[in-house]
Amino acid sequence: MIDVRPILDAAWRAHAAGVLGVLARRLGDLDRAEEALQDAMADALRRWPAEGVPENVPGWLVTAAWHRALDRLRREATGREKLAVLAATPPAEPTGDDRLALLFACCHPSLEEPAQMALTLHAMAGLPADKIAAAFLLPRSTMAQRLVRAKRRLRGVGFEVGDPLTRLPAVLAVIYLIYNEGHLDESRVLAHEALDLARQLAALLPDAPEAAGLAALVELHESRAAARLDAHGHLVLLEHQDRTRWDRSLIRGALARLARAAAQNRPGPYQLEAAIAALHALAPSYPDTDWPAVRRRYDDLLVLCPSPVVLLGRAVATGFVDGPAAALAEVDALADRLAGYRLWHATRADLLARLNRTAEAREATRRALALATNAAERELLARRLAGLSVP
Known part of the structure; x- marks a missing residue:
């Protein structure tokens, strides 16, 4: 047999x-x-x-x-x-409608975000509770209870999609959260599942350019996966990555997908984020990136999604267009809104170091390290801190 x-x-x-x-x-x-x-x-x-x-x-x-x-x-x-x-x-x-109905049910607004993520991975990706728990660094019993509560909450809510566009932003956000949760993890379990889910959603909703935009964005991020960690498992930032290790076939596919989405002439935040990632993917080196174009895409993104985090990304581009002093002024203007955000301190530390304000750069790095929770990020910040010597 x-x-x-x-x-x-x-x-x-x-x-x-x-x-x-x-x-x-x-x-x-x-x-x-x-x-x-x-x-x-x-x-x-x-x-x-x-x-x-x-x-x-x-x-x-x-x-x-x-x-x-x-x-x-x-x-x-x-x-x-x-x-x-x-x-x-x-x-x-x-049929595809059934898959779509299940995905939208997993992201039902009656569920809190952690439950949406867990249920999506469980029902759509087929991951058991123990694997999901390990990915989120939670006890298996905690994750099992979360899944049970989520499924009970869905009883009687219905599994019909209705108008997918009204619920689509929540579904896209959940898939992207799953990716961001796992893209720095060595096992890559969550990252791979999020990539698969994003592609499935884009295939199920061919007339939704934002679904294609998210799939392209995740594909572009994934194209750099092999260069994101060095031989010792240490995080390597985009500016220092070996670009010969990037997956060019994945980049080409993502660019083609993004072009098809853009042809629908219905721009959205995921398409714009993918456009920014595409500019990085096409650049021969980090300094030679088309930084004015990157900043323009951030300006476009601010129209759709005005937020301090988008302004922070724009400031990074400003650092290469107008210099670190101009960028630092933009970053410091966000202090009241992003003082508890690790990447605000890390960005500020980088700009201060470029301006040879080493003592301030060390302090900003310490603040970023205190706020970081990911092990790879903490190790990187610790190395940066050790490399900043006060004259």
């Missing part, structure tokens, strides 16, 4: 989100849908070695899971009334 476990693993990765989506939409309960799919996977593990792998794997899983869900409802007094309604119309084979 054949070992079907690798086939089942591949099927889970490829089809679980769609199957969960169609089941959740029919049952109105993600928890029930997940239980039914797990039962169907167990059935497949028992039956496929003898019966063979079905030609239509997702269709088989939907049918098997549906029968298992109905069996559970028959055994529950509270489910018998619902059973009469559901049993008459079995679900169809999963």
Whole structure:
């Protein structure tokens, strides 16, 4: 008999989100849908070695899971009334709409951000609670409870997408948060899952340029992954990275995706952030980046998303266009809004060092180090601090 476990693993990765989506939409309960799919996977593990792998794997899983869900409802007094309604119309084979419905449900506004991220990774990416807990440096029990509460909160809220554009910003934000949470981690688990989710969303919503913008942005960030850490696992900033290690095929794909999105002439913040990342990707070196163009893109971004963090990014470009003194004035003007933000202190430290104001640069680096939580960032800042000597 054949070992079907690798086939089942591949099927889970490829089809679980769609199957969960169609089941959740029919049952109105993600928890029930997940239980039914797990039962169907167990059935497949028992039956496929003898019966063979079905030609239509997702269709088989939907049918098997549906029968298992109905069996559970028959055994529950509270489910018998619902059973009469559901049993008459079995679900169809999963489609892209089902995946989209599940993704939007995971990012439902009734859930807090950490729960949205965890549930998206669990339901859409198929990650178990222990892997998600490890990625977020949380105890497994804490993550398991978070997932249980999130699924309970979704009972009865409905799994219909409706107008996707109204909920799209929240979904995009959750995927980008997942990426940012994991892009500096050596395991790359969260980064890879976020990249996959961004690509799926762009494929499911071809007429939404911001979905393509996010996918392009994550692809451009990922193109630098091999150069982001040195041989000792130490963080290497963009200005010092070996650009020969960047993934040029990934960059070309991202640029093509971004161009298609821009052709729709509906600009948005993710497209603009991707445009900034593209300017870095195309530059022969950090100093030779088209910094005036970078600053113009930040100006465009400020129109759509006026925020002190965007102003901070603009100030970095100003440092190369007008010099570090002009940039420091822009950074210092943000003190009342960003004094608790580690990157504000780190940016300020860099500008002070370029102006040979070493003692102030050391103090700003200390402040950034005190606020940093990521291990790779802390190690980098510690090295910077050690390298700043007071004359």
